[in-house]
Amino acid sequence: MEEQEITVSLSTQKKEKPKSDELQFGRIFTDHMFILDYEEEAGWHSPRIIPYQPLTLDPASIVFHYGQTVFEGLKAYVTKSDEVRLFRPEKNMERLNRSNDRMCIPRVDENLALEAIKKLVSIDKEWIPTAPGTSLYIRPFIISTEPYLGVAPSRSYQFIIILSPVGAYYEEGINPVRIAVEDEFVRAVKGGTGEAKTAGNYASSLKAQELVSDKGYAQVLWLDGVEKKYVEEVGSMNVFFKINGEVITPELNGSILEGVTRSSVIQLLRHWDVPVTERKISMEEVYEAYQRGELEEAFGAGTAAVISPIGELAWKEEKLVINDGITGEIAKKLYDKLTGIQYGTESDPFEWVEVVK
Amino acid sequence: MEEQEITVSLSTQKKEKPKSDELQFGRIFTDHMFILDYEEEAGWHSPRIIPYQPLTLDPASIVFHYGQTVFEGLKAYVTKSDEVRLFRPEKNMERLNRSNDRMCIPRVDENLALEAIKKLVSIDKEWIPTAPGTSLYIRPFIISTEPYLGVAPSRSYQFIIILSPVGAYYEEGINPVRIAVEDEFVRAVKGGTGEAKTAGNYASSLKAQELVSDKGYAQVLWLDGVEKKYVEEVGSMNVFFKINGEVITPELNGSILEGVTRSSVIQLLRHWDVPVTERKISMEEVYEAYQRGELEEAFGAGTAAVISPIGELAWKEEKLVINDGITGEIAKKLYDKLTGIQYGTESDPFEWVEVVK
Known part of the structure; x- marks a missing residue:
C-alpha cells in the first residue's frame, strides 16, 4: 500500500475543556477528529484531521439499516513528566482488522491507523486530563455509507477517530x-x-x-x-x-x-x-x-x-x-x-x- | 397521547424519476422523507415531511457504535384504476414496536406512524412505478442519536421514513x-x-x-x-x-x-x-x-x-x-x-x- 499523507485542518474555535474532576465517560469530545474514506475503486483514501463536526450521511446509508460497522477503544495517558502514552495500540488495530474480516469491511492499513491515532492525540494533547485515573479515550470506528437498502456489504465506508477525555471509571479508585x-x-x-x-x-x-x-x-x-x-x-x-x-x-x-x-x-x-x-x-x-x-x-x-x-x-x-x-x-x-x-x-x-x- | 399534526415542507427541486423497466432494489429514493424526533423530556415530537436530504449526526451518536436501531419494510402498490394500496401496514407498525421493546427504544404511536406513511406515499405518489411487479418500497427506521460512548440506551432518537421505487424482485416473474x-x-x-x-x-x-x-x-x-x-x-x-x-x-x-x-x-x-x-x-x-x-x-x-x-x-x-x-x-x-x-x-x-x- 502506498504511503498516504495525513492532511490537517485545524479548528479555529477551541471548545472549553472540562475540569478533570468533573469528567464522566464518553460525553465530551475534543476539537478534532480523523477521517479516512473508502470507495470500491479508490480504496481507502484522503486521510485527514479536521475540526470535530457532525457527519452528513444519506438516510439510506447501510450503517443505519444493517449495522455494518466495527469499532475499537483504547486510551492515551499523560505521565507526571508530561509524556503522552498509548497502551498496546497495535493490538487494537490488529483486532479492528479481524473485526473487519468478520463484518465484510475492507481492511485498513494498521500503520496508517496508528499514525492517525498518534497525530490526532498529539494535536489534541491539551485535552488529556491529568487527575489520577483520568485519560483520553480514543474511539476509532468504521461505518458503511453506501445508500442502498439491499442486504449486502457496502461499497463505501468512513473510518473515523474521535477522542473523549474521561474520568476514573470508579470515582474512589478500584471498587468491587x-x-x-x-x-x-x-x-x-x-x-x-x-x-x-x-x-x-x-x-x-x-x-x-x-x-x-x-x-x-x-x-x-x-x-x-x-x-x-x-x-x-x-x-x-x-x-x-x-x-x-x-x-x-x-x-x-x-x-x-x-x-x-x-x-x-x-x-x-x-x-x-x-x-x-x-x-x-x-x-x-x-x-x-x-x-x-x-x-x-x-x-x-x-x-x-x-x-x-x-x-x-x-x-x-x-x-x-x-x-x-x-x-x-x-x-x-x-x-x-x-x-x-x-x-x-x-x-x-x-x-x-x-x-x- | 396527544394528536400530533404532521407538517409538510415540499421540495422545490423534483428529481428525475427512473424508468419502470430499469428499476433495481433500494438504490433510488423519492423527493421527500418523514422525520419524528424523540428526546427524553419531550417524548416523540415534531412529525414532519421534508425534502429528501442527508442526516446530520454527531459522530458519537449511539447508532454508529452500538447499533441501537430498528427498521421495517413494506410496499405501496398502484392498481390499474390508479388506486394506491398498502398491504397490512398496521402489522409492520405493531412489529416495529415489538422490535422497539427488545432494543430499549421508546414505542412510537402506531396511528401517527401509519398516517405518516400514508401522507408521505400520497405526496410522492407519482414515484410509484406502474410496470407489473414494481412497487414503492417503504422503509421506516429508528436511529439512536445521543452522542454518548457509554453502552446504554440512547436518550434521543429519530424515526425516519424513506421511499424507494423498486423493480420486480425477479425480472422474469417468480423463479426458483x-x-x-x-x-x-x-x-x-x-x-x-x-x-x-x-x-x-x-x-x-x-x-x-x-x-x-x-x-x-x-x-x-x-x-x-x-x-x-x-x-x-x-x-x-x-x-x-x-x-x-x-x-x-x-x-x-x-x-x-x-x-x-x-x-x-x-x-x-x-x-x-x-x-x-x-x-x-x-x-x-x-x-x-x-x-x-x-x-x-x-x-x-x-x-x-x-x-x-x-x-x-x-x-x-x-x-x-x-x-x-x-x-x-x-x-x-x-x-x-x-x-x-x-x-x-x-x-x-x-x-x-x-x-x-
Missing part, C-alpha cells in the same frame, strides 16, 4: 461491583459476531443490562448462547476467577471478545508465576468452588475499568459474596501494575507502552 | 432459486435479537451470504444457533416446506422474525384447506422427506420477493433438487393470490389492503 448472571438473554453465540467488536453485540446487550440495573446490579455476566452453562464475559469486559490459587478465564471460542487487557492480565500472571488457565468454565463449577470456600476472587478486565473486582455474583436464587465483597489481592496487584505501566510509575517489562512524540 | 444450508455461521439465537428487526441480525448475515454467493447460491438457509439442526429462515425470508401434502414452517421461537408475508401465507393456506403446521423442523427431517420423494415444495416468503420458490437446497455434501427445480403449485398459487390482492386483481377476503386516499 455486584454482577447478575444472565440466564434469559444472550449476547452472542458461536458462529455469530461475538468475537468481532461490532455494534450488534452491544445493541443486543442493552435489554439485559437494563433489567439487572433495575435490580441494583452493575453489569450482567453472560453465559454461552448454546447451553447457557459456560461463562463468557461480564458486561463488556472479559472475566477471571481465582479458584484455589489458580486463575481461570474462559477460552476464546468465537463468541468471546479477545480483550487487550485480557491478554495483558494473562501475560502478567504468567510473569508472576501465578497459575493461569484459559478453558471452558461453567457457572456450576464456579458455584461449587464457592461452596467449598475455594472461590478466592473474581474480576472483570477491560480498557474502560482496567480491572473491576466482582464483590457479589447473583446466580439463580443464590448470591455469591466473593472475598467478603472486598477487592482481592490479585485484582489489586493487576490494577496497580497495569495502571502503573500506563501512567509511567511502574516498569514496562513487555514494552507495552508506545510514546506519542 | 438455489439455496445453501449454512452450518458454520449463525444469524441469531434464542435470547438474542433474532425476532426483532434490528441492524445486528443483518450485519451478522453478511459473511455467510458472501461465501455462498461465491459458490453460486442466492441465499443461505439458517439453522438454529443452539443445535445447528433446526431450520429457521432463508436469507431474510421465512421458509415453508410442503411434505406429503402438508405445509410446514418453523414455529416462532424468539430467534425467527415474524414475517407479515409468513402470517398471510398461513392464513391463506388455512382458508384453502391446505394443511399447514408451525413447528420445529430439522434439516434431517427435510432430507429424509426428500429421500422418500415426499418433499414436494420449498419456498421463502417475505415482503421483497413475496414468494420465492427453492429449486435446489445444498446441505453438507447433498444437493436436493426440489420439484425438478421448477416452481411448485402451492408457491405459484400463493404468489398469484398475494400479488393479486396487492395489485387489486384478486379479491381481498381478509381485508388486508389499506387504500391511501
